[in-house]
Amino acid sequence: MLQTKLCSISLKNPTILASGILGVTKESVNRIGKSGAGAVTLKSLCHEERQGNANPTMFGCDDVFFNAVGLPGQGIDSALKEFGRLDNLSVPVIGSIYGYRVEQFGEVAKKMASLKPAMIEVDISCPHMDYGKPYYADPELTAKVTKEVKNNSGKIPISVKLSPNVHDIKEIAHAAEKAGANAITAINTASGMVIDIEARKPILANRIGGISGPALKPIAVRCVYEVYETVKIPIIGTGGVTYGKDAIEMVMAGATAIGIGTGIYYRGIGVFKKVCDEMEIWMKKNKIKNLNEIRGVAHK
């Protein structure tokens, strides 16, 4: 009922662990696969080892979550040794990559491709890094990075992850598709801040961070809706999906697959199975046999 085709990849269901949550080790990837995710995205890796920001790097409450982890990671070279290969785990793996300069995106993509992930995700949209001018905010820079990664990924499909912190997400998505992206991941976190009035300081050590969780969902649904209007390639709709009804909403906006990250904070690693079960219940009740029947239906 929930089997999904994303580019050339067959998924047992459309839920995908979003990058940045848990996907640091092979054993955690396996555990999340076994708990029900259709695919797992690794935490982003770049050309060097990074420690990330000082803590607090994340906190959350009822309907909103904040983070500014600062892209910590062991670096692609160390990951090559630890992972060995990514095509023999319990679930298809998406390798998330980034670099500081355009050439580094290519260099990291090439190494990631050698691990044989099912897909490579290009993180151009993390709002915490000081890139000078952010890649995500400029269609020309987005296209440059997309081309560079595409040229270094062989036959592995690539998805470009977009940020909501832009004036017009449509022109960015269009630029990525034109430059060779096989899919779009929409969206990364929205930029925000929380100040503790007793401490008189922002809580995140980085001060500014990314908003995720249920509060992000309406922004994500709007972005997926706009991207679906603009491109023909599939969309991994990500942002605030916690329940089956959220996933159905994403599909109606135009998503092919559904990213879930912060949902783990609210419902544990079992969130993937719970979301899938809830989707099926809704589909049966509404006599929907296949998600294709409702994909993008909100546009009609």
Added chain:
Amino acid sequence: MGNGKKSKMTHHETCRTDIPKMLEIRRVVQEGKGQKSFFFNHSIGCKPGQFVMVWLPGVDEKPMAVSYCNKKEFAFTSQSIGKFTNELDKLKKGGKIGIRGPYGNSFSLKSNACIVAGGVGLSSMSTLIDKLKNPLIIYGARSRQHLIYLKRYKNKNMIVATDDGSFGRKGFTTDVLAELLKNKKNKIKIVYTCGPEIMMKKVFEICNKHKIQCETSLERYMACGFGICGKCMINDKICCVDGPIFNSQQLSKMPEFGNFARLKSGKKVTIKEYHSVH
């Protein structure tokens, strides 16, 4: 402030709070030469072996074991070993710090228990000791100045050992435990341990040899405390939510226990290298 539990008012599963709450330090107790306990008038509802995340605005946020807990107040005990704990050490009564939690699972509560603690690791076990009926405590440290709670536990059944013999027996806690378990008349049914990982590994092995159940409180680099940042993985276990307490059955399936840990970057290194950084 919260503990990740569903609120009584819940209308859906997303009712939880993990935001640091600024609390006033009500008293500071010097526990040893470089160790202090910070007390707060706040009921935190902590189970034995749980920890809180402690935020020093502008410095860092770190996990700290809850070392005193009753209906009126709680405390944690810090040992000055780095930038964060040195900044903590400067704080006085009336100062404010951010607290969230408690987090983690908890020790089982079994009778005929033996506690094996090393150094400031005893602080992670004190919420357990308070709940147990007359446990035998084997407590060790490098030297006298590294021992804590000697007054607090003066009426407890406690054997103290120091590496240099400056207090109690000269030698290691693990030697005391091994001797004790060799005596067939011992009534010990379970061993709870917290301290340097090399010590805990040894305790686990001794317990296995004598077919006695063991529970350890493990430490890994943590950022969130609620199981999503993925930094504290030990094999397929998430230390902050699946642990920090692990039993013999779990430990025997964790080859990284006693051998490897992950740096803040996520890079896997030997325990020795890990402790030289964190």
